[in-house]
Amino acid sequence: MKRIVISAVNLRKGGTLTILRQCLAFLSEWAPGAGYEVVALVHRQELADYPNIRYIELPWAIDSWSKRLWCEYHTMGRISRELPGETTLWLSLHDTTPRVQAERQAVYCQTSFPFMKWRLRDFRFDPKIPLFSMLTRFAYRIGIHRDRYLVVQQRWLREGFSRMFGIPSERFIVAPPPRSPAVALEEGSDGEDREGRPFTFLFASTPDVHKNFELLAEASRLLEQRLGQGVFETVFTVSGQENKYASWLRAKWGRVASLRFAGFQTPSDLQRLYASSDCLVFPSRIETWGLPISEFMPYDRPMLLSDLPYAHETSAGARRVAYFDPDNAEQLATLMEKTLRGGSSLFAPNEPRPTVPPTAKDWQELFTLLLS
Numbered sequence: 001m002k003r004i005v006i007s008a009v010n011l012r013k014g015g016t017l018t019i020l021r022q023c024l025a026f027l028s029e030w031a032p033g034a035g036y037e038v039v040a041l042v043h044r045q046e047l048a049d050y051p052n053i054r055y056i057e058l059p060w061a062i063d064s065w066s067k068r069l070w071c072e073y074h075t076m077g078r079i080s081r082e083l084p085g086e087t088t089l090w091l092s093l094h095d096t097t098p099r100v101q102a103e104r105q106a107v108y109c110q111t112s113f114p115f116m117k118w119r120l121r122d123f124r125f126d127p128k129i130p131l132f133s134m135l136t137r138f139a140y141r142i143g144i145h146r147d148r149y150l151v152v153q154q155r156w157l158r159e160g161f162s163r164m165f166g167i168p169s170e171r172f173i174v175a176p177p178p179r180s181p182a183v184a185l186e187e188g189s190d191g192e193d194r195e196g197r198p199f200t201f202l203f204a205s206t207p208d209v210h211k212n213f214e215l216l217a218e219a220s221r222l223l224e225q226r227l228g229q230g231v232f233e234t235v236f237t238v239s240g241q242e243n244k245y246a247s248w249l250r251a252k253w254g255r256v257a258s259l260r261f262a263g264f265q266t267p268s269d270l271q272r273l274y275a276s277s278d279c280l281v282f283p284s285r286i287e288t289w290g291l292p293i294s295e296f297m298p299y300d301r302p303m304l305l306s307d308l309p310y311a312h313e314t315s316a317g318a319r320r321v322a323y324f325d326p327d328n329a330e331q332l333a334t335l336m337e338k339t340l341r342g343g344s345s346l347f348a349p350n351e352p353r354p355t356v357p358p359t360a361k362d363w364q365e366l367f368t369l370l371l372s
Contacts, residue, residue: 156309
């Protein structure tokens with residue numbers, strides 16, 4: 001029987017874990033009928049447990065950078081040699097290309113950090129982020145030319161990695177995540193009754209330094225100075241207690257009356273926030289996709305987004321979107337003021353652009369390309 005190996009020992013939470021689950025869910029149903037055995041190298045099987053998959057757990061691989069590199073460039077090679085027969089495809093879902101025995105290899109580039117313009121402040125709050133941005137350039141470079149294909153979610157990543165590593169663009173498969181329709185909510189919870197409530201701006205994200213919460217916090221402070229309290233509300237999905245960065249945000253802007261630190265939201269609670277918000281603001285400085293943008297789009301309400309390539313691609317198809325400089329709080333405050341005053345001329349449709357092949361709209365198309 002032919003074999004597909006999925007290496008994903010570093011995927012444990014968030015969007016990267018979602019990618020692993022989607023991948024294994026598809027292979028669990030498709031692979032047996034197509035004549036493939038599937039072996040998954042994971043942190044813990046319980047994180048993505050599906051039938052028809054053989055799991056190899058490597059929980060120690062995340063204990064340190066040295067163990068992570070040892071696992072990638074020694075342990076996986078040994079496992080590939082010990083597996084009986086020939087491995088048709090070895091797909092690494094976490095950015096690096098291990099030295100393994102396989103007919104063909106491919107890598108799913110899940111991080112955009114090699115393109116991050118980090119700041120000294122980033123070292124203060126989370127030195128792992130800027131260090132990771134530098135290390136990933138090195139990690140990608142090791143063995144990346146052995147990959148037959150490289151999978152990315154957006155065109156700008158294809159173009160950026162192609163230039164960075166001198167790899168022809170036709171070896172990059174653009175495979176955007178699926179877009180979901182708006183979730184149906186119970187009657188009375190869709191946020192349509194807004195009379196008497198302040199205009200609500202929402203930024204849904206985790207408290208990581210590259211998310212740029214401080215820009216929106218400062219813009220909200222400036223806007224409150226101009227308009228007074230009770231006119232608008234800016235909602236953050238952080239509490240201010242999660243980490244050093246979140247604590248700094250709360251300490252510096254916690255007295256802004258129009259700024260609400262709402263804390264972590266369950267998926268259903270987040271959908272209610274989307275439905276009750278008037279405008280999404282997304283100031284992040286770097287993203288592979290920017291999931292809240294595509295999650296908010298079905299509600300067909302205004303969005304203010306960082307004027308960066310990821311935001312332009314993710315918002316393709318949106319009818320009301322405007323962009324701002326992610327380093328300019330004054331500009332953002334002005335756009336927010338115009339938005340709550342009903343400035344419809346501020347927003348414009350973002351027409352989708354065609355993507356040059358190879359592309360894949362789902363896992364079926366992706367594995368067809370990877371195995372071709």
